[in-house]
Amino acid sequence: MSDRLKYIWPPVLIGVLFIAAWQALVVVQEIKPYLLPAPSLIAENFFGDIDLMWNAALYTGTTAFLGLVFGTIAGIVMAFLAQRFIVVDHLVMPLAAGLAAVPIIALTPILNNMFAITSRTPRVLVTAIIVFFPILVNVTRGLVQVQPVQLELMRSFNANPRTVLRTLRVPNAIPFFFTGLKIAAPLAVIAALVAEYFGGPQEGLGSRIASAASNTAYGRAWAYVVAAILTGLLFYLVTLALERIATPWADRSRSS
Amino acid sequence: MSGAAHHAVQAQGVWKIFNEGQAGEVTALQDVTLSVEDGEFVSLIGPSGCGKSTLLRVIADLTSATRGQMTVAGVTPHEARQKQLYGMAFQQAALFEWRTVRRNVELPLELMGWAKDRRRTRAMELLEMVQLADFADHRPWQLSGGMQQRVAIARSLAVDPPLLLMDEPFGALDEMTRERMQNELLRIRRETGKSIIFVTHSIPEAVYLSDRVVVMSPRPGRITEIVPIPLGDSRDEATRESEDFFHGVTAVREALRGHVGGAEARARVGEV
Numbered sequence: 145m146s147d148r149l150k151y152i153w154p155p156v157l158i159g160v161l162f163i164a165a166w167q168a169l170v171v172v173q174e175i176k177p178y179l180l181p182a183p184s185l186i187a188e189n190f191f192g193d194i195d196l197m198w199n200a201a202l203y204t205g206t207t208a209f210l211g212l213v214f215g216t217i218a219g220i221v222m223a224f225l226a227q228r229f230i231v232v233d234h235l236v237m238p239l240a241a242g243l244a245a246v247p248i249i250a251l252t253p254i255l256n257n258m259f260a261i262t263s264r265t266p267r268v269l270v271t272a273i274i275v276f277f278p279i280l281v282n283v284t285r286g287l288v289q290v291q292p293v294q295l296e297l298m299r300s301f302n303a304n305p306r307t308v309l310r311t312l313r314v315p316n317a318i319p320f321f322f323t324g325l326k327i328a329a330p331l332a333v334i335a336a337l338v339a340e341y342f343g344g345p346q347e348g349l350g351s352r353i354a355s356a357a358s359n360t361a362y363g364r365a366w367a368y369v370v371a372a373i374l375t376g377l378l379f380y381l382v383t384l385a386l387e388r389i390a391t392p393w394a395d396r397s398r399s400s
Numbered sequence: 401m402s403g404a405a406h407h408a409v410q411a412q413g414v415w416k417i418f419n420e421g422q423a424g425e426v427t428a429l430q431d432v433t434l435s436v437e438d439g440e441f442v443s444l445i446g447p448s449g450c451g452k453s454t455l456l457r458v459i460a461d462l463t464s465a466t467r468g469q470m471t472v473a474g475v476t477p478h479e480a481r482q483k484q485l486y487g488m489a490f491q492q493a494a495l496f497e498w499r500t501v502r503r504n505v506e507l508p509l510e511l512m513g514w515a516k517d518r519r520r521t522r523a524m525e526l527l528e529m530v531q532l533a534d535f536a537d538h539r540p541w542q543l544s545g546g547m548q549q550r551v552a553i554a555r556s557l558a559v560d561p562p563l564l565l566m567d568e569p570f571g572a573l574d575e576m577t578r579e580r581m582q583n584e585l586l587r588i589r590r591e592t593g594k595s596i597i598f599v600t601h602s603i604p605e606a607v608y609l610s611d612r613v614v615v616m617s618p619r620p621g622r623i624t625e626i627v628p629i630p631l632g633d634s635r636d637e638a639t640r641e642s643e644d645f646f647h648g649v650t651a652v653r654e655a656l657r658g659h660v661g662g663a664e665a666r667a668r669v670g671e672v
Contacts (some may be wrong), residue, residue: 293494296462300488301508302481315498393498394538
């Protein structure tokens with residue numbers, strides 16, 4: 145435990161010092177809130193409107209979660225198909241790389257028109273598409289990149305491809321899956337939030353940040369930004385915890 | 401029983417040609433004829449590209465011979481693999497890192513559909529044999545290279561096959577560990593009576609372990625000499641210091657060089 149504390153306190157200290165310096169800078173230099181509000185003002189707004197913060201985070205978090213679930217499922221299914229049909233693998237990887245370069249978030253207005261703009265659907269869809277690629281790429285890698293000697297061993301055991309998949313490829317892919325999920329989870333929150341900037345229901349963090357900023361309520365806008373950061377962090381930490389539970393054998397890389 | 405049943409492996413005029421008839425044609429094995437008796441320890445030695453690993457892989461049905469006859473425990477390599485008549489160990493331990501040590505040893509039994517309790521008992525028995533019972537619930541990465549290799553050997557013995565195929569299993573270990581592992585392997589062999597085919601490029605290792613050393617040479621891969629090592633069944637650390645051992649080493653070394661004195665040195669080994 146003391147070991148863990150040793151790793152935790154330096155970033156915490158730096159964070160505290162950073163906020164203190166920020167506060168001092170704003171007070172001493174008398175910086176206007178529209179340029180940079182003081183941490184105290186942000187905190188005041190955050191805790192003063194904690195219910196609003198919670199509701200907005202809940203809305204955006206739900207969008208992100210749904211997108212994450214659907215995108216992950218689709219990514220995993222596609223990864224299995226990719227490793228099953230090696231042709232698809234060669235096809236999928238460049239395709240995935242190419243599509244990853246497309247600013248998917250820019251599709252939101254189009255999806256808003258395709259689906260009901262008043263619903264959550266287009267936002268979930270955008271989030272799912274963004275989540276899909278890191279999951280697909282990493283899981284496919286995990287299924288394909290097994291040690292050749294382990295494949296030979298399985299052959300010497302007279303194992304059929306389905307057994308190889310179950311006992312070798314799938315367990316091998318689990319750490320890769322979590323690598324993808326650790327990228328995808330915070331990304332899902334960002335996607336869900338930014339998707340709100342293109343109209344539709346106004347309950348989420350993205351909508352709130354935009355409307356607070358346009359109403360010159362800078363402290364409140366920043367308070368929502370803090371809520372967004374906390375939501376993203378929560379997604380990441382939950383993923384990290386799941387990873388630890390699901391891959392106990394990987395303790396080596398984490399402890400060193 | 402037919403005569404073939406007394407042989408762990410019989411190879412008759414076996415050829416392995418990669419890319420036959422194409423630009424990159426390579427003769428990995430040329431006309432290999434070899435019999436390995438039941439319970440015999442035979443090493444395959446030779447420089448890189450001599451086909452020693454290829455020969456082992458043909459025996460294991462990891463690849464097929466281009467021409468020639470091959471039987472493993474009296475059946476084709478393919479049948480031998482299907483019936484799990486051999487166990488295999490590689491230079492890399494190739495343990496599954498998500499499984500505990502015990503469950504790694506259980507793997508081949510699991511694939512053969514053994515019940516959980518039986519599997520577990522058998523795995524513990526084998527871990528006792530390789531003196532790693534205390535590490536049954538450890539993860540592979542918590543073990544040293546030598547210990548990992550012992551787990552791999554235990555795993556290769558899991559289904560109690562009559563034949564062990566070992567492809568440079570101690571090649572990645574330091575010298576001290578390596579010698580300890582050689583003693584372990586000889587002890588296991590005494591306890592189990594397995595036939596063992598052992599690929600190595602260490603002359604002392606081949607001599608110390610084997611009843612016969614099969615010397616191979618490259619381009620094309622073929623057997624050039626078969627050197628008998630009459631050191632008996634009770635070999636220990638003192639054997640490594642003995643004159644007979646040095647004679648064996650000399651005989652294999654000269655056979656590897658294709659030396660004309662090779663026959664003479666072998667005759668000396670035969671005398672003593």
